[in-house]
Structures are given as structure tokens and as C-alpha cells.
Amino acid sequence: NAGVTQTPKFQVLKTGQSMTLQCAQDMNHEYMSWYRQDPGMGLRLIHYSVGAGITDQGEVPNGYNVSRSTTEDFPLRLLSAAPSQTSVYFCASSYSAGSYNEQFFGPGTRLTVL
Amino acid sequence: GDSVTQMEGPVTLSEEAFLTINCTYTATGYPSLFWYVQYPGEGLQLLLKATKADDKGSNKGFEATYRKETTSFHLEKGSVQVSDSAVYFCALTLLMDSNYQLIWGAGTKLIIKP
Numbered sequence: 695n696a697g698v699t700q701t702p703k704f705q706v707l708k709t710g711q712s713m714t715l716q717c718a719q720d721m722n723h724e725y726m727s728w729y730r731q732d733p734g735m736g737l738r739l740i741h742y743s744v745g746a747g748i749t750d751q752g753e754v755p756n757g758y759n760v761s762r763s764t765t766e767d768f769p770l771r772l773l774s775a776a777p778s779q780t781s782v783y784f785c786a787s788s789y790s791a792g793s794y795n796e797q798f799f800g801p802g803t804r805l806t807v808l
Numbered sequence: 809g810d811s812v813t814q815m816e817g818p819v820t821l822s823e824e825a826f827l828t829i830n831c832t833y834t835a836t837g838y839p840s841l842f843w844y845v846q847y848p849g850e851g852l853q854l855l856l857k858a859t860k861a862d863d864k865g866s867n868k869g870f871e872a873t874y875r876k877e878t879t880s881f882h883l884e885k886g887s888v889q890v891s892d893s894a895v896y897f898c899a900l901t902l903l904m905d906s907n908y909q910l911i912w913g914a915g916t917k918l919i920i921k922p
Binding site: 734735736737739742744750784786791792796797798799800801802 | 840850908
């Protein structure tokens with residue numbers, strides 16, 4: 695099992711550009727999520743999905759879109775990049791959205807917006 | 809509101825020292841509690857968890873006890889190694905809008921010197 699994979703590992707964008715961060719998991723997990731990690735702020739939830747075709751907003755959804763057409767894939771789209779979106783982005787998955795389920799994280803994408 | 813508070817880092821210790829990283833929480837209901845660890849350049853991975861009061865989670869020599877009376881889940885290890893250098897995150901799960909979400913602490917960076 696590859697677990698949770700993310701691409702790219704690093705990305706530099708100019709303000710106003712758009713891009714898609716890819717996330718895939720091969721564990722047949724129902725629940726997937728995107729977080730951003732900023733210094734001193736821990737992880738903040740951007741969007742999440744409890745199954746194919748179902749997505750919802752997290753704590754900081756503005757400027758991001760997601761879709762979940764398959765169980766395996768959960769891409770995150772930046773519509774018009776802004777310097778405030780400079781961060782490290784993590785995708786995570788778990789068997790379900792239960793209270794005690796372990797989340798499995800990808801290696802992260804480090805994004806810089808100039 | 810619901811939150812997790814961790815001691816600020818970095819925490820710097822010598823090899824074989826005793827480690828405590830404090831974590832306290834505010835939550836309604838009965839959350840599950842977690843410690844995740846992030847090694848340099850990697851995603852987060854579950855270290856240990858506890859799902860009800862007085863439960864003790866343990867893994868790799870680390871322990872934490874779910875203390876409902878003090879709303880705490882402090883992480884301890886009797887003798888740390890250089891390889892324990894990482895960022896440690898305390899988290900809890902909370903039922904929000906019919907789904908469980910993770911609430912994260914800000915993370916505590918641990919540096920172990922040989």
C-alpha cells in the first residue's frame with residue numbers, strides 16, 4: 695500500500711494563478727480531508743469529504759474548491775492564489791469519520807505564493 | 809468554544825531525560841484524545857490515543873492518560889532519544905454537524921540533544 699500520496703511536493707505560484715493539489719489514497723477510506731499548516735497555528739481544516747460525491751467546508755474554506763468523484767481521489771483547487779495561501783498543505787484519510795478513527799496523512803505540499 | 813492548548817515550544821532536552829508535554833482541552837461531551845507526531849519533512853502520524861476517561865494510551869515508550877477531572881492529556885516518556893526529535897500535536901475529536909472533526913493544538917517542537 696502506498697497509503698496517502700500527494701503531488702506536487704513543492705510549488706511556487708504567482709498571485710492570481712490557479713492550480714490543483716492532488717491527493718490519492720489506496721486504503722478504501724471513506725473520509726478524506728485537506729488541512730493547511732501554518733507556524734504556531736497547528737492544523738486548520740479546509741474541506742472534507744465523507745464519501746464519493748459528498749464534500750463540505752471546514753474551518754478555512756475560502757479560496758479553495760474540492761470535489762470527490764471517486765473514493766480514491768480528493769483534489770484541492772486554488773482558484774486565484776494569494777500570498778496568504780502560502781502554507782504547507784496536508785491531505786488525510788480515515789476509514790470513516792468516527793470519533794476514534796486514526797487519520798493517515800500524506801507527506802504534504804509546500805506552496806509559496808509570490 | 810472547543811479547543812486544545814499545548815505547551816509552547818521548542819522544548820529542548822538532553823538524551824535520556826524525562827519528557828512531559830502538557831495538553832489541556834475544552835470540549836462539550838466526551839471527546840476522544842490523540843497525540844500525533846510529525847518528523848522533519850514528513851506528514852503527521854498517530855502516536856497514541858485514548859477514547860474514554862482514565863484510559864491510558866501508549867506507544868514507542870510514550871504514554872498519556874485521559875484525565876477528565878483536569879481536562880488533560882499530557883504526553884510523557886521516561887527516557888528520550890535523539891530520534892524523538894519532532895513536532896508533537898495534541899488533538900481531540902468532536903461531533904460537529906453530524907460528523908466528527910479533529911480539533912488540533914498548535915504543536916510542540918521537541919529537540920533532543922545527544
